[in-house]
Amino acid sequence: MAKQMHDTPMLDQLESGPWPSFVTGLKRLAKDNDMMVDLLGQLETSYETRKGYWKGGTVGVIGYGGGIIPRFTELKGDDGQALFPAAAEFHTLRVMPPPGMHYDTNTIRKFCDIWEKYGSGLIAFHGQSGDIMFQGCSTDNVQPAFDAINEMGFDLGGAGPAVRTGMSCVGAARCENSCVDEGRTMRMLVNNALDDMHRPALPYKFKYKVSGCPNDCMNSVQRADLATIGTWRDDMKVDQDEVKKFVGARGRKYVIDNVITRCPTQALSLNDDDTLAVDNPSCVRCMHCINVMNKALSPGDDKGITLLCGGKRTLKIGDLMGTVIVPFHKLETDEDFEWLEELATEILDFFAENALEHERTGEMIERIGLVNFLEGVGLEIDPNMIERPRMNPYVRTDEWDEEAAKWAERKAAQ
Amino acid sequence: MSEPRMPIESGVPEMEPYLHPVLKKNYGQWAWHERPRPGVLHHVAKSGDDIWTVRAGTQRQLDLYTIRKLMDIADEFAEGYVRFTIRSNIEFMVSEESKVQPLIDKLESEGFPIGGTGNSVSMIAHTQGWLHCDIPGTDASGAVKALMDDLYDEFVKEEMPNRVRITTSCCQINCGGQGDIAINIQHTKPPKIDHTQVANVCERPSVVARCPVAAIRPAMVNGKPSLEVDEKKCICCGACFPPCPPMQINDPEHSKFAIWVGGKNSNARSKPTFHKLVAAGVPNNPPRWPEVSSIVKQILGAYKADAKDWERIGEWAERIGWPKFFEKTGLPFTKYHIDNWRGSRNNLNASAHIRF
Numbered sequence: 001m002a003k004q005m006h007d008t009p010m011l012d013q014l015e016s017g018p019w020p021s022f023v024t025g026l027k028r029l030a031k032d033n034d035m036m037v038d039l040l041g042q043l044e045t046s047y048e049t050r051k052g053y054w055k056g057g058t059v060g061v062i063g064y065g066g067g068i069i070p071r072f073t074e075l076k077g078d079d080g081q082a083l084f085p086a087a088a089e090f091h092t093l094r095v096m097p098p099p100g101m102h103y104d105t106n107t108i109r110k111f112c113d114i115w116e117k118y119g120s121g122l123i124a125f126h127g128q129s130g131d132i133m134f135q136g137c138s139t140d141n142v143q144p145a146f147d148a149i150n151e152m153g154f155d156l157g158g159a160g161p162a163v164r165t166g167m168s169c170v171g172a173a174r175c176e177n178s179c180v181d182e183g184r185t186m187r188m189l190v191n192n193a194l195d196d197m198h199r200p201a202l203p204y205k206f207k208y209k210v211s212g213c214p215n216d217c218m219n220s221v222q223r224a225d226l227a228t229i230g231t232w233r234d235d236m237k238v239d240q241d242e243v244k245k246f247v248g249a250r251g252r253k254y255v256i257d258n259v260i261t262r263c264p265t266q267a268l269s270l271n272d273d274d275t276l277a278v279d280n281p282s283c284v285r286c287m288h289c290i291n292v293m294n295k296a297l298s299p300g301d302d303k304g305i306t307l308l309c310g311g312k313r314t315l316k317i318g319d320l321m322g323t324v325i326v327p328f329h330k331l332e333t334d335e336d337f338e339w340l341e342e343l344a345t346e347i348l349d350f351f352a353e354n355a356l357e358h359e360r361t362g363e364m365i366e367r368i369g370l371v372n373f374l375e376g377v378g379l380e381i382d383p384n385m386i387e388r389p390r391m392n393p394y395v396r397t398d399e400w401d402e403e404a405a406k407w408a409e410r411k412a413a414q
Numbered sequence: 415m416s417e418p419r420m421p422i423e424s425g426v427p428e429m430e431p432y433l434h435p436v437l438k439k440n441y442g443q444w445a446w447h448e449r450p451r452p453g454v455l456h457h458v459a460k461s462g463d464d465i466w467t468v469r470a471g472t473q474r475q476l477d478l479y480t481i482r483k484l485m486d487i488a489d490e491f492a493e494g495y496v497r498f499t500i501r502s503n504i505e506f507m508v509s510e511e512s513k514v515q516p517l518i519d520k521l522e523s524e525g526f527p528i529g530g531t532g533n534s535v536s537m538i539a540h541t542q543g544w545l546h547c548d549i550p551g552t553d554a555s556g557a558v559k560a561l562m563d564d565l566y567d568e569f570v571k572e573e574m575p576n577r578v579r580i581t582t583s584c585c586q587i588n589c590g591g592q593g594d595i596a597i598n599i600q601h602t603k604p605p606k607i608d609h610t611q612v613a614n615v616c617e618r619p620s621v622v623a624r625c626p627v628a629a630i631r632p633a634m635v636n637g638k639p640s641l642e643v644d645e646k647k648c649i650c651c652g653a654c655f656p657p658c659p660p661m662q663i664n665d666p667e668h669s670k671f672a673i674w675v676g677g678k679n680s681n682a683r684s685k686p687t688f689h690k691l692v693a694a695g696v697p698n699n700p701p702r703w704p705e706v707s708s709i710v711k712q713i714l715g716a717y718k719a720d721a722k723d724w725e726r727i728g729e730w731a732e733r734i735g736w737p738k739f740f741e742k743t744g745l746p747f748t749k750y751h752i753d754n755w756r757g758s759r760n761n762l763n764a765s766a767h768i769r770f
Contacts (some may be wrong), residue, residue, distance in 0.1 A: 010701040014556050017563030020525055022555045025477030039545075046544035046553065047700045050666035054548045055659060063421045071546060092546060096425070101498040102432040105485040108496070112478040112485075121478040125498045128541060128589045135475070135546055147419055155424045166426065170497065172442035173433060174457055174465065174507075181442065183429040191425035198423065214681035218500065221686045222592045222679050258723050264683055288682040292724065295446040313588045315653050316626045318755055319688045357620060 003034050003086065006041035010048060029121040035136055036120050038084035042075055045083075059091050059139050061146045064198040067094050067156030068142055089138045090120070094131035094157035095149055096190070099168045099183030101126060110152055118145035129207070130167040131157040155194075161358075162200035163348070164207045166190040167220075171212035171230075176294060177287065178212035179230025179303040180331050185340070186210040189226070192341050193348060203355035206348060213299065214287045220311065220322065225351070225361040226344060227308040227322045228331075234300035235280040242296035247274040259289050304330045305340075309347065309373075310362030320362035325374065327384035346377040380410065434495040434507040436465045452572040453528035454514060466514050467505050468492075470526040471562070471569055474502035474540045475555050483524060491517040501537040501579075503530045527570050532577070535568035535714070539581040541589045549656050550584035551599035551669040552698050557582050560702040561597075561710065568714065575721035575730070578714065581677075585663075586651050592677030594727040595713060596689045597706055599698070600672035601650040604643050605661035609635040616641070616658035624653045671696035673709055676728025687728050693745050709745070716742040735769045 005027070014023045026043075030036035042053055059070035069092040075083045082088035097103075111132070115121055120136025127133045132154075137145055146156065157165035166189060169175070171182035189208040196202055209220035212230040220227030247255050252270065260268045267282040268289060276296075290297045307329070308322030326343075330336050347361070354376065355364040365373045374381060430438060440459035447457040455467040473480070484504060488496050491513065492506035499505060504526075506517055518528050530536040538561060541547070543554030561580070568574060581590035583598040590596065612618070618641055622630045629647035633640055641661065643654075652663035663669070673696060677689030692713070696705050713727070720742060721730035731739040740747045753761040 011556075013701045014559050017559070018566045019471065019527065019559055019562035020473040020480070021559060022473040022475040022477075023559075025473060025475065025480050028479050029477045043544055043553075047556070050552070050669075050698055050700065051664060052544050052547060052550045054546065056548050061421060062418045063423075069546070071548065090546065096427070097498075098427045098429045098432045100429055102429055102434070102437075103496055103498075104432055105488045105494050105496065107432065108481060108485055112481055116478055123476055123478065123481060124474050124540075125472070125476060125502060125504070128539065128591065130500075146421070150422055150424075153424060153427050155421070155426070167500070169500075172444075173429070173437045174444060174467070176444040176446050176457070178442060178444070187426045187428070194423055194425050198421075216679045216681060216686070219591060219679040221681075222677070222688070262683055262724060284681075286681045286683055288724070291682055295448075298446075313591065315587060315651065316624065318757075321686060321688075356623075358624060 002030060002032050003037050005030060005037055006044060006084075008040050008044040011040065011044050026122065033121055034086040035090070035138070036087075036122070038087035039090060039120065039136065041084040042073060042087055045075060054090070059142055061143050061156070064156055066159045066162050066198060066200040068092070068146075069094065069159055070139075087136075090135070091137045091139065091142055093134040093137060093142065093146060093149070094127065094129075094159055094165065095134060095154050096157045096165050097126060097130065097132050099186050100170050100173050101130075102173065107152070111149070114145060114148045118148070129157070130165045156198065158197040158200070158205070160200040161202045161204050162206070163190065163193040163197040163202070164205050165197075166208040166210070167218045168210035169212050169217040171210075175212060177215065177230075177290065177299060179232055179299055180210075180212055180228070180305050182210045182212045182230070184337070185228055185305075185331065188337055188341055189228070189344050192345065196348060196352070202348075202352050204358050204360055206351060206361065208344070214285050214306075215291065221308055222311050222319075222321060223313070224311050224322060225309065226347060227311060228340075229306045229308065230303065231285050231306050231328065232300040232303045233328050234302035236278060236283060236285075236290070236300050237298045238276055238278060239296050239298075240275040243276045243293065244274045246293050246296050259292050262288055264288075303332075304328050307343075310360070310365050312360045312362045316358070317363050317366060320360075320366065322362070323365075323370070324382075324385045325377075325379055327382050343377065343379075350376045432495070434465070434493060436463055436509050437507065439463065440465075449532050452534065452570060453518070453531055455531055456511075464509065464511070466508050466511060468508070468514060468517050468521065468528060469499070469503050469505050469530050470521045470528055471530055471537050472502055472504050472526065473555070473559065474537070475545065484526075487517070487520055487524065491520045499530070499536075501530070501539060503537050527566060529570035529572060532572040533574040534570075534572040535565045535574060535578040535580060537569070538562060539579070539590045539593065541582060541584050543584045547584060548659075549587075549652070549664070551601065551652075551664045552584050552671070553700060554582055554584055554590075556701055557597070557703050557706065561707055564707045564711065565714075574714075574718055576724050576726050578717075578727065579677075580710070585655075586653075587656075592679060592689050594675065594677060594689075595710055596674040596677060597710065598672055598674065599669055600694050601652050601663050601665065601669050602695070603665055603668040604645045604648040604650055605652070605654060605663045606665075607641065607643065608660040608662070609638060609640040611660035612640040612658065613638055615660055621654050621658045621661070624657055626651060626653060630654060666698075669698055670694060671698060671703075671706055673706070673713070675713060676726075676731055678726050678728050680726075683724070684729055684732075690728070690731075691751055692739070692743070694750060712745070713743050716744075738769065
């Protein structure tokens with residue numbers, strides 16, 4: 001029998017309305033879980049005072065330096081005792097899901113049983129960096145809860161200055177736009193860096209995200225230190241019969257207004273017979289026309305990836321998009337995957353050695369310049385890496401002839 | 415004394431054991447898809463196999479009773495496999511069309527909204543807030559619940575010009591990320607410093623280094639080593655608070671919400687963009703944050719009425735121009751909208767392009 005519930009008049013107002021209510025769920029847990037009774041008490045206090053009451057600390061599992069988010073209450077009486085003692089420790093275990101966040105029901109039921117035994121019963125599917133978050137665990141129960149989850153074949157994710165849990169889209173499992181094996185790619189990248197995930201010692205966090213096409217459903221360009229985005233370099237595929245059917249069904253005006261004129265590089269034209277002409281060399285693989293006419297249009301056959309580096313949100317120097325460091329590379333054979341694994345290792349090592357404390361890759365590249373970064377990780381420059389050439393004359397061009405000769409050599413080698 | 419158990423450092427698990435058999439069989443071999451109704455996707459493989467996906471909204475912070483209920487539904491009405499989207503929607507896959515409607519009926523009867531596909535307002539990207547974060551200015555679960563109650567129809571009906579992705583964040587670190595609409599805490603007062611604690615808790619040089627505007631310097635206060643903030647320089651970003659909790663940035667009154675629009679990660683049509691500030695000074699008003707809802711609905715209403723098909727909110731604003739955006743949404747334009755951070759002149763109008 002659990003302890004008596006605290007009054008929660010503010011949280012109660014989040015039980016009404018059509019969207020599923022987390023408060024109703026917390027209250028259900030609280031019927032036979034004292035930690036949840038007191039968690040509701042602390043959360044209600046936060047709603048009343050508009051203040052947070054958790055502080056971090058040091059809690060971990062044997063063998064790892066990260067992956068647990070420790071939380072201790074700061075809501076204490078004058079005597080120093082926790083006002084909500086059963087929730088005085090409320091730690092989270094970050095656990096990495098399978099790529100694409102697929103599950104069979106038995107696996108999730110086992111998670112529930114483990115979390116019923118050791119934790120609060122509250123699980124988030126999923127946190128913002130892609131972890132299953134087992135929320136609400138006492139310090140003593142962290143190790144046995146982890147052991148049980150670990151025995152199921154699941155491992156802790158990243159936290160702190162470490163390689164973080166990766167994310168990849170549903171991709172090849174259920175999407176016709178998939179240009180790469182997203183799951184294999186993400187797994188390889190993360191599992192190659194587990195030491196830097198589980199024993200945090202990097203300057204700051206490092207994130208891998210993998211999207212199977214330029215729709216970038218994993219938001220990799222804005223959020224990943226190394227973004228892998230599927231693409232193709234041959235002509236996109238056009239099923240002209242399906243184009244005609246689409247034009248017939250939706251009308252020419254719809255197709256002109258919503259497909260032809262929306263192409264960012266004017267690479268499309270509607271022929272007089274309602275077939276589609278594509279100027280493939282001008283196509284930038286934006287995906288718009290394919291999204292609208294997904295039965296008629298699809299990516300080409302010569303698929304691969306574009307790599308971008310350095311995406312992050314504001315702190316410290318301002319928002320940074322990832323920018324291109326490899327315009328195209330095949331990613332099909334074991335050798336291709338080995339190439340990517342080696343390059344990712346180079347980039348992670350360069351980051352570890354050269355970034356300042358609390359500096360992300362994007363900030364490091366901003367500080368040292370892209371060319372120095374590329375030289376450091378062994379990549380060649382490419383005009384696909386720039387939006388436009390430099391607009392200021394503040395540069396020494398002493399070795400212009402040698403650099404121009406390199407360009408000629410690279411062109412000749414292609 | 416027994417040996418401690420060492421972790422099995424297995425990393426990201428394989429996907430295959432958890433994949434629906436039809437997805438496994440047709441991995442990388444999908445041909446096209448359609449959306450027969452909101453919340454349902456029908457994918458067709460090159461082999462001719464079909465899979466129907468039913469997408470339902472969840473509260474993300476799931477109690478195990480709700481999870482078990484969802485698993486019971488997956489076993490009884492679907493085929494024993496589920497997946498989650500990046501926005502915490504749950505997806506059930508079935509290989510026969512006849513299973514779709516009974517699955518929808520069951521989910522709806524249990525209170526789970528069906529939608530979030532196509533041109534919907536999908537579930538809001540959700541952070542931790544007061545429930546679990548150590549530095550939050552507000553709650554996440556409550557703000558998301560309140561907003562999704564208000565935007566429920568847009569989740570289930572999918573009548574927007576294009577998809578709308580909303581994010582919330584409880585501090586300016588912005589874990590919720592970029593969004594078509596982003597609702598983020600924006601502090602308006604410098605940190606209040608507990609000088610008795612700084613020397614005990616904070617590594618002072620690294621706190622000094624965190625400040626984007628070099629407003630923090632070491633100081634002796636009441637005979638104790640501490641830190642002081644040049645309040646004229648301080649931009650109230652809160653970057654000093656995580657490494658130094660005695661520099662309390664959260665303020666029940668002065669930590670406000672700011673609302674941003676036009677973030678887009680897709681490459682479709684225009685290149686990816688970051689979101690732009692459109693409103694600030696919005697009160698942090700639990701448990702239902704009505705002022706936030708009101709502004710979000712103003713923006714969505716104007717977008718829905720005026721944008722062309724396939725235009726995301728940012729693309730719509732760029733086409734009609736920002737003056738019209740403020741006019742149509744009824745939001746005030748202030749000096750705070752004019753960027754003054756590094757590179758700010760790139761965000762000014764260096765042309766005679768003016769819409770009249």
